[in-house]
Amino acid sequence: xxxxxxxxxxxxxxxxxxxxxxxxxxxxxxxxxxxxxxxxxxxxxxxxxxxxxxxxxxxxxxxxxxxxxxxxxxxxxxxxxxxxxxxxxxxxxxxxxxxxxxxxxxxxxxxxxxxxxxxxxxxxxxxxxxxxxxxxxxxxxxxxxxxxxxxxxxxxxxxxxxxxxxxxxxxxxxxxxxxxxxxxxxxxxxxxxxxxxxxxxxxxxxxxxxxxxxxxxxxxxxxxxxxxxxxxxxxxxxxxxxxxxxxxxxxxxxxxxxxxxxxxxxxxxxxxxxxxxxxxxxxxxxxxxxxxxxxxxxxxxxxxxxxxxxxxxxxxxxxxxxxxxxxxxxxxxxxxxxxxxxxxxxxxxxxxxxxxxxxxxxxxxxxxxxxxxxxxxxxxxxxxxxxxxxxxxxxxxxxxxxxxxxxxxxxxxxxxxxxxxxxxxxxxxxxxxxxxxxxxxxxxxxxxxxxxxxxxxxxxxxxxxxxxxxxxxxxxxxxxxxx
Numbered sequence: 001x002x003x004x005x006x007x008x009x010x011x012x013x014x015x016x017x018x019x020x021x022x023x024x025x026x027x028x029x030x031x032x033x034x035x036x037x038x039x040x041x042x043x044x045x046x047x048x049x050x051x052x053x054x055x056x057x058x059x060x061x062x063x064x065x066x067x068x069x070x071x072x073x074x075x076x077x078x079x080x081x082x083x084x085x086x087x088x089x090x091x092x093x094x095x096x097x098x099x100x101x102x103x104x105x106x107x108x109x110x111x112x113x114x115x116x117x118x119x120x121x122x123x124x125x126x127x128x129x130x131x132x133x134x135x136x137x138x139x140x141x142x143x144x145x146x147x148x149x150x151x152x153x154x155x156x157x158x159x160x161x162x163x164x165x166x167x168x169x170x171x172x173x174x175x176x177x178x179x180x181x182x183x184x185x186x187x188x189x190x191x192x193x194x195x196x197x198x199x200x201x202x203x204x205x206x207x208x209x210x211x212x213x214x215x216x217x218x219x220x221x222x223x224x225x226x227x228x229x230x231x232x233x234x235x236x237x238x239x240x241x242x243x244x245x246x247x248x249x250x251x252x253x254x255x256x257x258x259x260x261x262x263x264x265x266x267x268x269x270x271x272x273x274x275x276x277x278x279x280x281x282x283x284x285x286x287x288x289x290x291x292x293x294x295x296x297x298x299x300x301x302x303x304x305x306x307x308x309x310x311x312x313x314x315x316x317x318x319x320x321x322x323x324x325x326x327x328x329x330x331x332x333x334x335x336x337x338x339x340x341x342x343x344x345x346x347x348x349x350x351x352x353x354x355x356x357x358x359x360x361x362x363x364x365x366x367x368x369x370x371x372x373x374x375x376x377x378x379x380x381x382x383x384x385x386x387x388x389x390x391x392x393x394x395x396x397x398x399x400x401x402x403x404x405x406x407x408x409x410x411x412x413x414x415x416x417x418x419x420x421x422x423x424x425x426x427x428x429x430x431x432x433x434x435x436x437x438x439x440x441x442x443x444x445x446x447x448x449x450x451x452x453x454x455x456x457x458x459x460x461x462x463x464x465x466x467x468x469x470x471x472x473x474x475x476x477x478x479x480x481x482x483x
Contacts, residue, residue, distance in 0.1 A: 019054045027053040028062035033070025037103055039172045041068045042161035044129050051133050064098050069105030071187045073374050088119045098139050104191035107148050114144045126192050127151035150193035152235050157202035169426050169456050171215050173206050176222030184313045184380040195236040197228050200251050216456050220271040226278035228253040254282035261290035270294045277315035284331045295332055296443040300340035304359030305352035308345055325363045336442035338367035341401055344394030345373045346385035353397045366412040368405040372398045413466045422479040423461045446471040458482050
C-alpha cells in the first residue's frame with residue numbers, strides 16, 4: 001500500500017531495468033520504506049541511465065551503489081546503517097565503488113551522514129535527484145557531495161521512470177510529493193517537504209505510456225492523494241493566492257480520478273494513501289461510478305480516541321472519522337477499508353486504547369498496518385511529549401489490536417465465499433506454480449488453477465474457500481473488461 005505502507009518482503013530489493021546499449025557503468029540501487037521510495041528509485045535509475053549507467057543486481061561489480069532510505073521508524077534507519085557496513089566490506093575489494101544515500105534519511109541526517117558513515121560519498125534528499133549527475137562529478141573529483149534542498153516545485157513530472165523489478169502488470173504513478181499535515185508523530189513533512197501536485201497532463205501521459213507497454217493496473221501515489229490540487233504549479237498551501245482563472249480551472253483528486261478512469265476504461269486504478277480529513281464524498285461517488293476504479297481505500301486513522309487524535313494533530317475526531325466510514329459504506333457497500341494504527345502514543349490511557357478497539361469494530365477493516373509508537377527525532381512529539389507508555393503496555397495493546405484485526409479480517413474475507421469476483425492475474429502463486437495469484441477489486445489476494453489464462457488477464461473467479469487473507473477459487477471465464 002502505500003502507500004506509506006512498509007511491505008516487509010520488498011525491503012532492500014535491488015532494482016533491475018532493461019539494459020541500455022552503450023552504457024558502460026553499473027548502478028546497484030536498493031530501496032527501503034514506502035511505495036514512494038520504490039517509485040523514486042525508478043526516477044533515479046532513469047536519470048542515471050542517461051549518464052551511462054545500467055542497473056545490476058551484483059553488488060560486487062557496481063561502480064555506484066545507492067540506497068534509498070526511510071525515516072518513518074527507528075528500525076528502518078538501523079537496517080540501512082547495517083547495510084552500509086556491508087557495502088563497506090565490498091568497498092575494500094572494490095575501492096573505486098562510490099556509495100550514495102538517497103531519500104528521507106538523507107534529508108533527516110544531512111551532513112551527519114558524511115561524518116558518521118565514513119563510506120558515504122554522496123547524500124541526496126528526495127527533491128534533489130536531478131542534481132545527481134553534478135554531485136557525481138564532485139565525488140569523482142574527490143569531494144563529498146550533498147544536496148538536501150527541499151523544493152517547492154519539483155514533482156519529476158518530466159521524467160519517465162524506468163520500471164524496475166516490475167511484474168509488467170501493475171505500476172505506480174506519483175501524483176503528489178510532500179505533505180502539509182504536521183502529524184506530531186511523523187517525520188515526512190521534514191524529509192519530503194511541503195505538498196505540491198503534479199500536472200494532470202503529465203500524469204495521463206505516463207499512464208498512456210504504461211498502457212502502451214501492456215500494463216493493466218495503476219496505483220496513483222502520494223503521501224496524501226486526496227489533497228491533490230493542480231492550479232498551474234506551486235505549493236498546495238499557496239492556492240488561496242492563486243488568480244481567479246487558476247482557481248476556476250483547478251483540478252482536484254476526484255476530477256483527476258474521473259479523467260483517468262474515463263480515458264483508460266480497460267485499465268484498473270487504485271490510489272494511496274488517503275487522509276480522512278481530505279477525503280471528500282465526491283471521490284467516493286467517482287469510485288462508485290467507474291467499474292475500473294478498485295473498491296478499496298487505505299484510510300489511516302492512527303487512534304480511535306479523539307483526545308489522542310488531537311495530541312497527534314490529526315485534523316479529525318473519532319466521530320467525524322466514523323461518519324466518513326458510514327458514508328463510504330452507504331455509497332459503496334462492497335468496499336474494503338484498511339487502517340494504520342499506533343499503539344501506545346504518549347499519554348494514551350486504557351480508556352483511549354478501548355476507544356481504538358471499539359472504532360475498529362465499528363469500521364470493520366479488511367486489512368491493517370499496526371505499530372507500537374516509536375519516537376522519531378525531529379518530530380513535534382519527540383520535542384514536546386514524554387514517551388511515557390511503558391514498552392510492555394505498548395506491546396500488549398498492540399497485540400490486542402492485531403488480534404482484533406485478524407478476527408475481523410477472516411470475517412471480511414469469508415464474505416466473498418460463494419461469490420464470483422473479478423481478478424487481475426499478476427504472477428504465479430507463492431505456494432504453487434500450477435496456480436495464478438492476483439487481487440480482486442477489494443485488494444484481497446485470490447489464487448486459482450492456471451488453465452489457459454496469463455498474467456494481465458482479467459478473469460472471473462468463483463470463490464470456494466478462504467484463509468484470513470487469501471481467497472481460493474476456480475476461474476469461470478474472462479471478465480467483461482476484456483471484451
